[in-house]
Amino acid sequence: xxxxxxxxxxxxxxxxxxxxxxxxxxxxxxxxxxxxxxxxxxxxxxxxxxxxxxxxxxxxxxxxxxxxxxxxxxxxxxxxxxxxxxxxxxxxxxxxxxxxxxxxxxxxxxxxxxxxxxxxxxxxxxxxxxxxxxxxxxxxxxxxxxxxxxxxxxxxxxxxxxxxxxxxxxxxxxxxxxxxxxxxxxxxxxx
Numbered sequence: 494x495x496x497x498x499x500x501x502x503x504x505x506x507x508x509x510x511x512x513x514x515x516x517x518x519x520x521x522x523x524x525x526x527x528x529x530x531x532x533x534x535x536x537x538x539x540x541x542x543x544x545x546x547x548x549x550x551x552x553x554x555x556x557x558x559x560x561x562x563x564x565x566x567x568x569x570x571x572x573x574x575x576x577x578x579x580x581x582x583x584x585x586x587x588x589x590x591x592x593x594x595x596x597x598x599x600x601x602x603x604x605x606x607x608x609x610x611x612x613x614x615x616x617x618x619x620x621x622x623x624x625x626x627x628x629x630x631x632x633x634x635x636x637x638x639x640x641x642x643x644x645x646x647x648x649x650x651x652x653x654x655x656x657x658x659x660x661x662x663x664x665x666x667x668x669x670x671x672x673x674x675x676x677x678x679x680x681x682x683x684x
Contacts (some may be wrong), residue, residue: 579613600640606680612672619668630659
């Protein structure tokens, strides 16, 4: 009988001992959970950084392998973004454009002075360098429009659009890019 009575006491003692161990282990889980969370967050950050590095390296590698026209297109986009930071400036052609019209036209001579709105000083240098070609194309545009049409507002607007296009073509062909924004008549005389 002594054996039978001793067992319940041992069981109760073991239950009390187990409860005490659970309290200790719960206290130990808390710092363990914190360490585990820190490790998981650090691993996620390292994985994100590595993924970003490999993505950028792959992107740079693929740009080197692109055809020339795609690379040029991306460079043009970059130039356009950079061009937005360049201030717009005015350039006045140094001498007016004079065109004689044939006999029988409503005017004999037209004299036009122009100011051109462009982006940056580099554009002005390009226009100065290629001014003979620009002047030639502008004189041809004035001759094409004719004296009768040049007298009307619509004709003047059409002439401005033609001049803007001609200057843009010359700059595109000779300088590699068209930075002309607008053309303004500062003098317009017909006799």
